[in-house]
Amino acid sequence: MPEVVNTISPKLREALGQVQKPGRYTGGEPGCTYKDKSEVDVRMAFCFPDTYEIGMSFLGEKILYELLNRHENWWCERAFMPWTDMKAEMERLGIPLYCLESKDPLTDFDIVGFSLEYELCYTNVLAMLRLSGIPLRAADRDERWPLIIAGGPCVCNAEPMADFFDIMQLGEGEQMLQDICATVEQGKKLGWNKETLLLALAKIPGVYVPSFYDVRYLEDGRVESIRPNRPGVPERVTKAIINMDDYTPPENFVVPMVGAVQDRASVEVLRGCVRGCRFCQAGQIYRPFRERSPQLISDSARVLCHNTGYDELSLTSLSTSDHSRLEDILDGLNSWAEQDHVSLSLPSLRVDNFSQSLVEKTTKVRKSGLTFAAEAGTQRLRDVINKNVTWEQIERGCRIAFEEGYTSVKLYFMMGLPTETLEDIKGIADTAQKVVDLYYSLDHAKGKGVQVTCSVACFVPKPDTPFQFCAQDRRETLREKQKYLLSCVHSRKIKVNYHDSATSVLEGVFAKGDRRLGKVIETAFENGAFFDTWEEYFDFDRWQAAFAACGLDPDFYNYRPLGLDEVTPWSHLDVGVSHGFLVREYEKALRAETTQPCNRQCNGCGANKLLGGPCFDYSQDLL
């Protein structure tokens, strides 16, 4: 490790002296990778377009940081969006955005990669490029600039950000990003120009080069076609995936010193989801369902806890209790956790298979609150969205929890779902009331009340889901529904949380938007938009002005139902789930018909083609 005293330049010292939590901008955390930059061939800046505390909670970065840095001649470093005070200081003092490890500006790197986790971080991407002095648009950058790339779930509709990136990664980065780095290394050695490099990159599975595709529009504003404009570029880009047991989960993390939001060891137990909830984008785009073997999970989690010193381990996935060998995993972990002073937590359990022994195996150490995702207030609407959960199951889950001594329960709901009526909204309040009543019908500690928190989110239709065809509820409608819901709650034991829907409106527009929105994002950014995820910085009027200035109507994108045969802006990006399946599921939703989880019965979504065979051995009884 190089000697370190005085790696902080006088300018940076000045900035750090003026800002809150300067530890976010200094690096030096245990677990960082340092290399001699004169001895590396490829330098990558892994950028997270939100604050340090949020970015350092992100497992994807930890996975890729470790994989890339295993290559001796590559060096992957980290950069985050500085908070507003630091951003202002950096602008005032002319400090370009830098990576925490080397403190070198992003312009010194070969690859600058952004993780696009949610739509409202788009302006932060532009803010980070601007702070680095890098031109925003790909068309304005030649091979002398770093290659600007993106990955993450938002790439499944890459179009609103397509103008800004040289390449975008569809799907899982473990192999794809290594292939990209290897190609960049080769390109540097052979002195390729940007066109040659992009053509080589376009051959990597999952890599999308936006400038290699032309989008044509119909007169009414809908997309007519999206076609490659060069030979040797695929008509459709197919998502990259990996086999979970081919990759050891990270056994080392950069351990943040300034507390991150998720500041614990975590190990991914499975990818994909068998449930097929029709509103859920993650449940579709991460298909097919793949499990990691219990032994690998337990062994690497133990090494991870040992290397990082974390005393809390979290099992992560979309639905941990759907792992067919969850009990084996927990037995494996419990065989060493206590003696290593590590406690387990399992987010993302489902009410319908939440069992006594599961609670016992995870609450050895600490009782926190429990959260159940009911998503909708009535059985009819739960059937529409294919959230195959019944009141009996919620009741059973709550009963177990209360008997184990829990006194607070959080229920997740959405409003603005397709086919929703006021009766469904009232159902949210009724469900919460029934949970309160259940608590008092059971033996409970004297004087100990129950707290039921209903968290009600505004539904946003997302691409690659059966509800992509639906229009989003209007803002006024959502406000009325929120008001009505409050009028239905009659108990002080029930707390209702909801958000203003303005951010949901924008989220809906960018989720389903096309390439023309790039200039709206750029205009809003130039007019001062960044940190749109943070309520105190989000300014809806500024966005409306940006739409008007660009001559685009936001309502066209989110308040208009899509035709079932319409060419979507993401139709050239194949996440595995077929259009036909989405149409079938949408039609079943309108009839309130449910679909079985795919470990029980294959529903023919098409994602198994990515595996080259069936996802499950249906000849065995899997449940």
Next chain:
Amino acid sequence: MTTVRIFFEKRGEAAYISLLDLQRVFHRLLKISGLPVWYTLGFNPHIYLSFSCPLSLGQESICESCEVKTEAPAVDGDAWAAALQPLMPRGIRILRVAPAQDKPGEIASAEYAITMPASSAAALDAYNERTGAPVVKKTKRGQKTLELKEYLPRVEYQLEGESLHFTLTLPSASGEGVNLNPALLLGFLETLGGAPAWQCTVLRTHLYTKNGKDFC
């Protein structure tokens, strides 16, 4: 049970690690090290760990310390230091590990080496000529006004090229006693035309006990 004191340097980037964060870092690194540190016996056992005289954010030190407990019969300080050093964040260097001799309550004063731009000489001269230098000290219990001259009647400095240096000894009692941060002087000097705090470096060089010896 032996109380073991770990002395370390906190410099460069590490100057920006707050006390709260530093506690968490040491907690984890001690856990990784596998050293036989004592865990508390409650429902959530955790490593007993206590820092004496925490440093202000942005200041550096070559005399920081924290203490842990151990039930091990003997403590090989060099082995402990060797186990901890490779785990430490950049800027933290383990100086010495040894059984504690003094209690943290014995600490009475601290010595600091201050560096400022040479242009601040006039402000220091002005300070030395003044009869009073009232400063406002903010504490958790509110503000109170202190007279700096009571503790620092004069500051003798040496000019050296572009910068000037001086040494301060300030009361640094834990608990009820007076505790003065060199930032109070720097802040006062700034009102007299001295350089802003970010252009100055503060390096804590010694912690002294009531009888004037190095805290150990």
